[in-house]
Amino acid sequence: MMIQALIFDVFGTCVDWRNSVARAVARQLPGVDATAFAEAWRAEYDPAMARIRDGGRGYVPLDDLHLENLHRTAQNFGVEAPDSLNTAWERLDPWPDVTDGLNAMRQTRIIAPCSNGSIALMTRLARYAQLPWDCILGAEIARDYKPKPAVYLASCAALRLPAHAVMMVAAHNGDLHAARAAGLKTAFVPRPAEHGPGQTTDLAPDAEWDIVADDFNDLAARLS
Amino acid sequence: MMIQALIFDVFGTCVDWRNSVARAVARQLPGVDATAFAEAWRAEYDPAMARIRDGGRGYVPLDDLHLENLHRTAQNFGVEAPDSLNTAWERLDPWPDVTDGLNAMRQTRIIAPCSNGSIALMTRLARYAQLPWDCILGAEIARDYKPKPAVYLASCAALRLPAHAVMMVAAHNGDLHAARAAGLKTAFVPRPAEHGPGQTTDLAPDAEWDIVADDFNDLAARLS
Numbered sequence: 001m002m003i004q005a006l007i008f009d010v011f012g013t014c015v016d017w018r019n020s021v022a023r024a025v026a027r028q029l030p031g032v033d034a035t036a037f038a039e040a041w042r043a044e045y046d047p048a049m050a051r052i053r054d055g056g057r058g059y060v061p062l063d064d065l066h067l068e069n070l071h072r073t074a075q076n077f078g079v080e081a082p083d084s085l086n087t088a089w090e091r092l093d094p095w096p097d098v099t100d101g102l103n104a105m106r107q108t109r110i111i112a113p114c115s116n117g118s119i120a121l122m123t124r125l126a127r128y129a130q131l132p133w134d135c136i137l138g139a140e141i142a143r144d145y146k147p148k149p150a151v152y153l154a155s156c157a158a159l160r161l162p163a164h165a166v167m168m169v170a171a172h173n174g175d176l177h178a179a180r181a182a183g184l185k186t187a188f189v190p191r192p193a194e195h196g197p198g199q200t201t202d203l204a205p206d207a208e209w210d211i212v213a214d215d216f217n218d219l220a221a222r223l224s
Numbered sequence: 225m226m227i228q229a230l231i232f233d234v235f236g237t238c239v240d241w242r243n244s245v246a247r248a249v250a251r252q253l254p255g256v257d258a259t260a261f262a263e264a265w266r267a268e269y270d271p272a273m274a275r276i277r278d279g280g281r282g283y284v285p286l287d288d289l290h291l292e293n294l295h296r297t298a299q300n301f302g303v304e305a306p307d308s309l310n311t312a313w314e315r316l317d318p319w320p321d322v323t324d325g326l327n328a329m330r331q332t333r334i335i336a337p338c339s340n341g342s343i344a345l346m347t348r349l350a351r352y353a354q355l356p357w358d359c360i361l362g363a364e365i366a367r368d369y370k371p372k373p374a375v376y377l378a379s380c381a382a383l384r385l386p387a388h389a390v391m392m393v394a395a396h397n398g399d400l401h402a403a404r405a406a407g408l409k410t411a412f413v414p415r416p417a418e419h420g421p422g423q424t425t426d427l428a429p430d431a432e433w434d435i436v437a438d439d440f441n442d443l444a445a446r447l448s
Contacts, residue, residue: 061384063384110348110351112347118382118384119359119361120382120383120384122359123334123336123358123359123383126358126359127334134350134351135343135346135347135357136359136360137343158343158344158364159343159344159347160285160287160342161344
């Protein structure tokens, strides 16, 4: 297989945002249902990006959207949140297989995030979660948000590689449909605990992705 | 000192382009004076960027400028060069103190290149030379070339840091003058062998830079 680079969704695929954000909320907003707050905060994510994808607003880094969404969520919960809680998104725990799996994949291929997170956010998160990226790609390079094709294509272009030499890795079928439509190879890794015990979405692949792996270690083995 | 990130010039400051490119030239163009060819190829670098800095040409990644300059240089030497020789710039040896020094500095601060090299070039060079960057900043982020202030400022902005919290590290006084004018902190590390035994430029600091260090290990010690 002529895959020269692997690019990764991060929130959900590499890191457990739900429990990590809830932990930070519990510390800074005692008395609030921290998991419900984390889920509500995350639920504002896609609508906030949608306006930018649709052209109704210029590119704004995700850090700023997260901060706007934090205050909207806090208002809905009847509390006031400090701006500093926004750095919770820089301290998300990796799933247990991620660091070892990435280090293995990095032996033979370029690895990089293709996330909607900014360069600053992805850089700080990588330091916290020990994600050994070769570079940071994704939304900020394209100044647009996934699943717009520009984000996948700008990431390939930044590596000076054709799309067919790059594989998108994600726990979300929607991300892979968009990457495939842009010409990339695709790998699905399920993260059935991303949304907690009641998760109903993305439990299994919904198309014939180029690779379906159990976790990042399994993906590394299938690629080698 | 409130320095939160260190950004580095790469060609000359981190890696020995002259001997490394000469080695690749000797391998692919036998019979040519390889060191003279490497120096002549590098001499085309600044004029090629100048047209872009001046607005006479849109942003073109350095990989493409290097390739144009390769063929111009080959013509001047009366030879034909294969395009593949251009990847010599992805395989430049680090000065002996660089990898250890960067690993030490990375313990406490974000480290990134602020080079005129593209994301693709800096990514591949980092893998070859074991430069443990947290992310890739520099010309491609700004779509312009140093010493234009936009390149330093875009690199700080990508980290969401004010310029005074970022230190530019270079073996070239001119790079540091431009970084200081943009508001960054500055560190000079001499590389008296960059241009070979007859080097006459940048042998010493020509201004009171915030730090003057012997090498990257010394710089790491002064910062800690």
